[in-house]
Amino acid sequence: MNRRLSAFNVTSLVIGFAFLYLPILLLVLYSFNASRLVTVWGGFSTQWYGALFRNEALMEAAWVTLRVAFLSATLATVLGTLAALALTRYGRFPGRTLFTGMVYAPMVMPEVITGLSLLLFFVAVDFDRGFWTITLAHTTLTMCFVTVVVQSRLMTFDRSLEEAAMDLGAPPLRTFFSVTLPLIAPSIVAGFLLAFTLSMDDLVIASFNAGPGATTLPIKIYSAVRLGLSPEVNAASAILIGIVTLGVISATLLSKRSILSSRRNAH
Amino acid sequence: MMERTLMRRLTAGLVPAVPYLWLGVLFLVPFLIVLKISLSDPAVAQPPYKPVFEWSDIAGFFGALDFENFILLVEDDLYFRATLSSVRIAAVSTLLLLLVGFPIAYGMARAPERYRALLVAAIILPFWTSFLIRIYAWVAILKPEGLLTQVLMAVGLISEPLDILNTETAVYIGIVYAYLPFMVLPLYATLEKMDDTLLEAALDLGSTPWRSFWTITVPLAMPGIIAGSLLCFIPAVGEFVIPDLLGGSETLMIGRQLWSEFFSNRDWPLASAVAILLLIILVVPIVIYRDVEARRVEARP
Structure with a gap:
């Protein structure tokens, strides 16, 4: 295809990406600031990272956040994959319209509504607020994202492989585990990672459903930010950004390698 | 062969049912509860609202609902x-x-x-x-x-x-x-x-x-x-x-x-x-x- 980038295209890309990345870079840069004033540069220092690791309440919250994210992302991956299979493979079942509504609505629904409604539900059934309520709430939200990611993979892949396995006498479960699952595995991994990040990131739903026993990192960061800027928050953010960047880059490299090797095999 | 069709029927039923049930309980039911509580009166208690639902008293249930909160929103x-x-x-x-x-x-x-x-x-x-x-x-x-x-x-x-x-x-x-x-x-x-x-x-x-x-x-x-x-x-x-x-x-x-x-x-x-x-x-x-x-x-x- 014969497409050329005009000067206007290049300018909008440069300005667009600068707008997206400069704030994050500045935030990371100022986490190495020696001054307590977040906006005045006072020399290079890693003192805030030290202060961060000595802050036990923050470390405790980070641990809760990781456990919630892991557990809810695992549950969401199973439920989301089942929902995606239901939508693509078991086409017509009673109440399908309601089901697609329940899958797509939580993704755009303002978080304040989802958070409040889940909390009122937990109170109504007399379920103590804490670790488990946050986990269940996050599972409900993130399984919808997993569904969409896995569903789009299920829509595009070659059904004839599954049909061949069935024709050769493989029972449905065996066909699923030896043919379908390996084919959709990359999208399941992507869905899990998405669910994990969304859970780690969530402030609003966690605030409604957190109890005295369990506070998550975003809740801690939010209350610190409300009191004013703090270099410790910058340091915590820089670490989170570093982990996410490494994760995304390695996932991209892995998927690129698998695409390359599958292409090579195809030739 | 009978066994296999039964198996297929079972998975065809279970696959949609599990996520359906999850979303029904944790997404749909909570909405109905929000709707119900929006129609009840606040109370100085924990939880801070008056329950308006008694299984034994259906007439009382509808009697206790009111649009006070919505009237407040409009006023x-x-x-x-x-x-x-x-x-x-x-x-x-x-x-x-x-x-x-x-x-x-x-x-x-x-x-x-x-x-x-x-x-x-x-x-x-x-x-x-x-x-x-x-x-x-x-x-x-x-x-x-x-x-x-x-x-x-x-x-x-x-x-x-x-x-x-x-x-x-x-x-x-x-x-x-x-x-x-x-x-x-x-x-x-x-x-x-x-x-x-x-x-x-x-x-x-x-x-x-x-x-x-x-x-x-x-x-x-x-x-x-x-x-x-x-x-x-x-x-x-x-x-x-x-x-x-x-x-x-x-x-x-x-x-x-x-x-x-x-x-x-x-x-x-x-x-x-x-x-x-x-x-x-x-x-x-x-x-x-x-x-x-x-x-x-x-x-x-």
């Missing part, structure tokens, strides 16, 4: 103003997002093919870093003694410190910044598939670039424009974090109102009524979004 013009200003802020932000996002998506779609996957990844990467942290980053930039003021004063563009933080302008900047990937990606998806020969034909026939943009590019990009706009508009109406951290005390938004009724005033029934109000505003865009999304996924080859 106190605070909620009316908050609703209007949420919808206005979300609509203006969506327009700004289109203006900012379209040139970026267009540039990405015209970039050489080998760079496109990288550009898409670069748009998505900030989305993987915490929303809260990205908004927090703007507080340091927009503060009166912040980085934007320092830069602009050093360049000599301004002589007085900028006072943008805690204004509506800061809220617009925050929403555009945080939601940009949601606008760019659907736009890019439609623009990338566009057939360039249409534009060439229009130019050959003497159309100006501006005119072919409006008569060819925009109509062809319409599915992306609609999907991106809904994806930004719906959550922006109920946004809480951005107006709370970047907006001032006069920035009224309904999501923020719900938060303060719940956490500061501890009036759960009123907070539920505000949630129902927000849902009524959003039900039409959400239904349209669901149809657009279901059609998009199912239209794939």
Whole structure:
């Protein structure tokens, strides 16, 4: 295809990406600031990272956040994959319209509504607020994202492989585990990672459903930010950004390698 | 053979049933509870509302329901103003997002093919870093003694410190910044598939670039424009974090109102009524979004 980038295209890309990345870079840069004033540069220092690791309440919250994210992302991956299979493979079942509504609505629904409604539900059934309520709430939200990611993979892949396995006498479960699952595995991994990040990131739903026993990192960061800027928050953010960047880059490299090797095999 | 058909029947039933049941219990039922509590009276107790449901007393159940909270919402013009200003802020932000996002998506779609996957990844990467942290980053930039003021004063563009933080302008900047990937990606998806020969034909026939943009590019990009706009508009109406951290005390938004009724005033029934109000505003865009999304996924080859 014969497409050329005009000067206007290049300018909008440069300005667009600068707008997206400069704030994050500045935030990371100022986490190495020696001054307590977040906006005045006072020399290079890693003192805030030290202060961060000595802050036990923050470390405790980070641990809760990781456990919630892991557990809810695992549950969401199973439920989301089942929902995606239901939508693509078991086409017509009673109440399908309601089901697609329940899958797509939580993704755009303002978080304040989802958070409040889940909390009122937990109170109504007399379920103590804490670790488990946050986990269940996050599972409900993130399984919808997993569904969409896995569903789009299920829509595009070659059904004839599954049909061949069935024709050769493989029972449905065996066909699923030896043919379908390996084919959709990359999208399941992507869905899990998405669910994990969304859970780690969530402030609003966690605030409604957190109890005295369990506070998550975003809740801690939010209350610190409300009191004013703090270099410790910058340091915590820089670490989170570093982990996410490494994760995304390695996932991209892995998927690129698998695409390359599958292409090579195809030739 | 009998066994196998039974097995198939069983999986065909179970696969949809498990996620269906989960969403039913943890998504649908909670909504009904919000609706119920929005119709009950607050109580100074834990939990701070009067239960209105007794199985033994159906008549009493309907008798105890009242529209007091909704009457309050109508009478106190605070909620009316908050609703209007949420919808206005979300609509203006969506327009700004289109203006900012379209040139970026267009540039990405015209970039050489080998760079496109990288550009898409670069748009998505900030989305993987915490929303809260990205908004927090703007507080340091927009503060009166912040980085934007320092830069602009050093360049000599301004002589007085900028006072943008805690204004509506800061809220617009925050929403555009945080939601940009949601606008760019659907736009890019439609623009990338566009057939360039249409534009060439229009130019050959003497159309100006501006005119072919409006008569060819925009109509062809319409599915992306609609999907991106809904994806930004719906959550922006109920946004809480951005107006709370970047907006001032006069920035009224309904999501923020719900938060303060719940956490500061501890009036759960009123907070539920505000949630129902927000849902009524959003039900039409959400239904349209669901149809657009279901059609998009199912239209794939």
